[in-house]
Amino acid sequence: MMRIDGKALAETLRQTLAVRSQGFTVRAGRPAGLAVVLVGDDPASQVYTRNKEKAAQAASMHSVLHRLPVDATQVDVLTLVGALAADSAIDGILVQLPLPQHLDERAILDAVPPEKDVDGFHPINIGKLSLGLPSLVPCTPQGCVHLLRSVGCDIAGKHAVVIGRSNIVGKPMAQLLLAAHATVTIAHSRTANLPDIVRTADIVVAAVGRAEFVRGDWLKPGAVVLDVGINRVQTTDGKSRLVGDVHYDSAMQVASAITPVPGGVGPMTIACLLENTLIAAERRAGHA
Ligand code: NAD
Secondary structure (H helix, E strand, O other): OEEOOHHHHHHHHHHHHHHHHHHHHHHHOOOOEEEEEEEOOOHHHHHHHHHHHHHHHHOOOEEEEEEEOOOOOHHHHHHHHHHHHHOOOOOEEEEOOOOOOOOOHHHHHHOOOHHHEOOOOOHHHHHHHHHOOOOOOOHHHHHHHHHHHHOOOOOOOOEEEEEOOOOOOHHHHHHHHHHOOOEEEEEOOOOOOHHHHHOOOOEEEEOOOOOOOEOHHHOOOOOEEEEOOOEEEEOOOOOEEEEOOEOHHHHOOOOOEEOOOOOOHHHHHHHHHHHHHHHHHHHHOOOO
């Protein structure tokens, strides 16, 4: 069984992107720019946004974190996004989710111009992805494709089962696997006989949000397993730890390769955000 080292792969990708980013700065006369918008003070979002800002800076990009208070109005957020949309130094705009309940998330995501939509959540980018046209692709599923390729997994002709149908992970994951010529099944909360379906999969992507949900005896021997889940669980000594959506210890007995949590899919998400920022910058500058 191979443990797929997402941390190492992300580090390699980030180094390559840093070189590409420096090349962009020389050609364009300015660095690629990423703006991250954080509304409110959710602790996990604060960590994620700070990590994104720091990762962009480490890759020689211009990066700004904009914080708005938890009671910011829809107009406040739309005004900021509008200003970033008009700012020629900014190539990528990321609005950290989840937004506070009183805000209209869809309207805010739609206000990000598609060419600066480095999260790939704008309907234009989602539509282009499903049409097989060049687009900005959501970071987590894109990271999963990189991980599969890194272990030499030939996706074409394989049966891939994606568990989860969210707009940010499950659906774009299925589209990317389809584009890579897999036969794709999307399973979700209403799927009947889920373990039987998963047992037919050569590739399993778990994006459910339920701790250690997929068990080793659900897997076909030799399956490649990507665990997108990030779940915090209490341990008996009163502390907590992160686990994925896959029960790692039983799955590793059966899978041929599997991502750990943490250190698998997570680090690739940020690396792919940097990749998208650079792609957006190169396209805007007419370099790609
Ligand atoms: P979500 O809650 O939006 O979607 C979960 C999906 O799981 C839904 O489509 C639902 O139909 C399906 N589901 C729920 N219960 C199920 C069941 N019993 N059987 C089968 N399917 C079931 O979550 P999401 O945003 O797609 O995220 C999924 C997980 O991935 C979460 O743990 C999240 O924290 C994690 N995540 C990780 C990263 C990363 O960078 N590693 C990025 C995004 C999300």
